[in-house]
Amino acid sequence: MTPAEPEHFFVKNKVAAVPQETVCSDEHDHDRSCGSCCAPASINLTGLTASETVAEGMCTPIRIMQMDCPVEENLIRKKLGNMAAVKSLEFNLMQRVLTVVHEPEALESVLEAIRSLGFSPELPDTSGKLTTAKEPAKSWWPLALSGLFALSSEISSWMDFPEWSAALLGILAVALSGVSTYKKGWIAVRNGNMNINALMSIAVTGALLIGQWPEAAMVMVLFTIAELIEAKSLDRARNAIEGLLKLVPETVTVLEPDGSWREMEARAVEVGRTVRVKPGERIGLDGKIIRGNSSVNQAPITGESLPVEKSEGDAVFAGTINESGSFEYQVTAAASNTTLARIIHAVEEAQGKKAPTQRFVDNFARIYTPAVFIVALLVAILPPLVAGADWHEWIYKALVLLVIACPCALVISTPVTIVSGLAVAARHGILIKGGVYLEEGHKLTWLALDKTGTITHGKPAQTDFEILSDVNAVRCRSLAASLSGRSDHPVSRAIAAAAAEVQTPVFAVESFEALAGRGVYGVIDGKKYALGNHRLIHDLNLCTPAYEAQIEALERLGKTVVLLADEHRVLALFAVADTVKESSHAAIGALHRLGVKTVMLTGDNQFTADAIAQQVGIDLARGDLLPEDKLQAVESFGQEGVVGMVGDGINDAPALARAHIGFAMGAMGTDTAIETADVALMDDDLNKIPTFVRLSRATRSILVQNISLALIIKSVFLILTLVGLGTMWMAVFADVGASLLVVGNGLRLLRK
Numbered sequence: 001m002t003p004a005e006p007e008h009f010f011v012k013n014k015v016a017a018v019p020q021e022t023v024c025s026d027e028h029d030h031d032r033s034c035g036s037c038c039a040p041a042s043i044n045l046t047g048l049t050a051s052e053t054v055a056e057g058m059c060t061p062i063r064i065m066q067m068d069c070p071v072e073e074n075l076i077r078k079k080l081g082n083m084a085a086v087k088s089l090e091f092n093l094m095q096r097v098l099t100v101v102h103e104p105e106a107l108e109s110v111l112e113a114i115r116s117l118g119f120s121p122e123l124p125d126t127s128g129k130l131t132t133a134k135e136p137a138k139s140w141w142p143l144a145l146s147g148l149f150a151l152s153s154e155i156s157s158w159m160d161f162p163e164w165s166a167a168l169l170g171i172l173a174v175a176l177s178g179v180s181t182y183k184k185g186w187i188a189v190r191n192g193n194m195n196i197n198a199l200m201s202i203a204v205t206g207a208l209l210i211g212q213w214p215e216a217a218m219v220m221v222l223f224t225i226a227e228l229i230e231a232k233s234l235d236r237a238r239n240a241i242e243g244l245l246k247l248v249p250e251t252v253t254v255l256e257p258d259g260s261w262r263e264m265e266a267r268a269v270e271v272g273r274t275v276r277v278k279p280g281e282r283i284g285l286d287g288k289i290i291r292g293n294s295s296v297n298q299a300p301i302t303g304e305s306l307p308v309e310k311s312e313g314d315a316v317f318a319g320t321i322n323e324s325g326s327f328e329y330q331v332t333a334a335a336s337n338t339t340l341a342r343i344i345h346a347v348e349e350a351q352g353k354k355a356p357t358q359r360f361v362d363n364f365a366r367i368y369t370p371a372v373f374i375v376a377l378l379v380a381i382l383p384p385l386v387a388g389a390d391w392h393e394w395i396y397k398a399l400v401l402l403v404i405a406c407p408c409a410l411v412i413s414t415p416v417t418i419v420s421g422l423a424v425a426a427r428h429g430i431l432i433k434g435g436v437y438l439e440e441g442h443k444l445t446w447l448a449l450d451k452t453g454t455i456t457h458g459k460p461a462q463t464d465f466e467i468l469s470d471v472n473a474v475r476c477r478s479l480a481a482s483l484s485g486r487s488d489h490p491v492s493r494a495i496a497a498a499a500a501e502v503q504t505p506v507f508a509v510e511s512f513e514a515l516a517g518r519g520v521y522g523v524i525d526g527k528k529y530a531l532g533n534h535r536l537i538h539d540l541n542l543c544t545p546a547y548e549a550q551i552e553a554l555e556r557l558g559k560t561v562v563l564l565a566d567e568h569r570v571l572a573l574f575a576v577a578d579t580v581k582e583s584s585h586a587a588i589g590a591l592h593r594l595g596v597k598t599v600m601l602t603g604d605n606q607f608t609a610d611a612i613a614q615q616v617g618i619d620l621a622r623g624d625l626l627p628e629d630k631l632q633a634v635e636s637f638g639q640e641g642v643v644g645m646v647g648d649g650i651n652d653a654p655a656l657a658r659a660h661i662g663f664a665m666g667a668m669g670t671d672t673a674i675e676t677a678d679v680a681l682m683d684d685d686l687n688k689i690p691t692f693v694r695l696s697r698a699t700r701s702i703l704v705q706n707i708s709l710a711l712i713i714k715s716v717f718l719i720l721t722l723v724g725l726g727t728m729w730m731a732v733f734a735d736v737g738a739s740l741l742v743v744g745n746g747l748r749l750l751r752k
């Protein structure tokens with residue numbers, strides 16, 4: 001006898017089925033799978049590779065150490081943007097990497113164009129990695145000396161010394177401190193770009209021309225100092241993430257084929273080798289324990305410093321700390337591909353993507369600077385020409401305006417803040433894949449949570465077993481074990497595990513099929529069997545009110561019920577129960593206090609869903625959902641505002657992709673979760689989500705503070721200058737002060 005197609009098994013029964021409660025009626029295909037089409041494009045985590053061939057040509061990452069301000073970005077964009085051979089440009093100012101898509105033979109001319117702007121482009125080396133070049137330390141004495149000159153010039157003009165002494169000292173100070181500003185300014189002007197360097201050069205030259213010696217000197221010195229401090233602060237934000245890599249030891253102790261142990265560079269160790277770790281030592285590579293056990297502090301990756309017990313078969317991760325025992329592990333990833341390395345690459349990539357505020361600020365700056373420049377021109381020319389005012393006075397005012405025209409404080413404030421936010425999140429074991437999510441997070445209105453594995457541990461155990469027909473109990477369990485043994489579903493696993501404990505025999509299963517949202521089906525000894533939930537039994541038209549009452553009673557206790565049926569009757573009932581994670585209740589409470597509403601989405605039945613929801617205090621519970629329904633639920637909650645969805649990232653990928661912010665839990669061991677989620681939580685502690693929301697709000701308020709601060713300071717000085725109270729070095733002080741203030745404010749996030 002040939003086994004019937006499972007499809008027939010259903011169609012036949014379904015025709016006769018009397019549609020009852022909505023819970024059971026459903027016209028969906030059982031084998032719908034939401035294709036990867038709706039998953040977000042996966043991100044290349046392999047770091048900066050050498051030139052790659054892409055659809056439009058070649059894609060080459062170029063490191064430009066001098067490029068760390070939008071000022072330089074604009075310059076390069078203008079120059080390269082006009083080249084026919086250049087298809088697209090992507091700037092990562094924090095990493096100082098420019099990615100160019102160009103025609104294959106055009107690389108040299110691209111590099112030449114970059115060089116003509118006074119930059120030194122570097123290409124990745126043969127291994128495909130851009131080596132992190134460090135800028136040579138500049139000596140500080142010329143700056144100190146020019147500061148002294150500027151001060152002396154100021155004093156000499158106060159003391160009414162002969163004019164030539166103030167002039168000489170002033171020119172010396174400008175010459176000593178201003179070379180690089182003039183050089184950069186000149187390149188910018190030549191390329192038709194009014195950047196800060198050009199503005200400063202014009203302002204200082206103008207001041208010298210009208211005999212404002214001490215002012216010119218002060219402006220140049222202050223500006224140079226500010227640039228220096230700003231670069232240093234940016235480095236701090238930049239290094240916050242790279243610092244994580246320093247946690248990984250350079251060398252590890254590797255087992256040689258002859259049985260001896262040898263100290264080796266971690267970078268040179270291949271996958272599959274055996275490595276030994278001593279107590280207190282940091283783990284050098286990702287691997288799997290093959291001998292020994294210990295407790296490991298995984299804080300560098302998960303942000304959770306409570307040590308985790310690890311024994312044979314458990315995964316260990318590079319950068320984590322072996323606290324007590326010693327053990328041996330087998331390497332599962334090369335040094336460049338460890339979980340920690342992937343996290344760092346992901347954060348670096350995220351830093352390269354512009355957050356909405358950043359785009360707004362960049363656009364604003366594009367208009368602001370030329371506008372102020374034109375105002376300055378008018379201020380210099382109009383009053384003297386039209387009203388016969390004093391040329392000297394109005395040119396001076398115009399020069400002050402030029403200093404104010406610098407948008408640096410405004411422009412720099414956003415990336416510093418976002419980058420700091422991303423870095424801090426990573427330190428807490430929260431991997432955010434773009435500034436957008438960090439920014440959007442403050443508006444989170446609804447958080448949808450998957451039940452199994454997210455709120456509960458996802459490891460249910462069988463609690464009840466009942467025979468419903470006059471069949472042999474052992475045979476029933478064997479049939480159930482045979483079917484469930486073929487499935488990875490937690491419910492199936494619980495039943496298989498319980499059967500294995502009493503050592504029931506297992507039969508061969510033919511035509512096995514998993515029925516999404518329902519259960520499993522198979523043919524044993526030529527007879528068709530199904531093991532699944534109420535919906536399945538109902539669809540098979542085998543349900544009775546008596547069964548229904550029995551099922552409901554168990555479900556109200558938070559248990560999940562599945563039934564074993566053959567073609568004609570229900571044979572037995574199994575109930576399994578999952579336990580709620582201790583952290584879930586606190587996390588839900590914290591979310592509610594932050595004003596985020598919560599809803600549980602589950603394929604499990606409504607009664608169980610309600611029972612679990614009540615245990616952890618979730619606002620709403622939606623049960624009996626097929627994967628497709630989960631998508632729709634996420635979508636409909638999304639109409640009320642920003643909706644987040646948290647799941648394990650594997651079964652829930654489509655719903656995670658549909659949410660504005662998709663959180664994947666327990667991402668530490670799974671590559672897919674790190675790559676597909678918008679936010680990957682390294683362990684499965686739900687409390688990371690309130691932490692994310694708090695961080696997102698802190699980031700948001702710092703962004704707002706910074707932008708307002710920069711704009712207010714500018715406006716105040718604009719007005720002061722126009723009414724004749726502003727001086728040039730006051731303006732520089734304000735500009736520099738504002739830049740430092742916003743950078744410092746942004747870096748505050750690093751302390752969270």
Ligand SMILES: Nc1ncnc2c1ncn2[C@@H]1O[C@H](COP(=O)(O)OP(=O)(O)OP(=O)(O)O)[C@@H](O)[C@H]1O
Pocket residue numbers: 450451452484487488489491492514515516517518519520531532533560561562601602603604605625626627
């Ligand atoms: N392979 C299977 N073995 C046994 N029961 C199953 C199987 N697949 C589905 N079921 C039954 O169908 C129900 C819904 O399954 P589904 O996979 O949609 O949700 P779930 O993963 O259990 O819950 P959640 O949506 O919270 O992750 C399960 O609770 C279970 O009763």
Ligand SMILES: [Cu+]
Pocket residue numbers: 024534538543544548
């Ligand atoms: Cu029913």
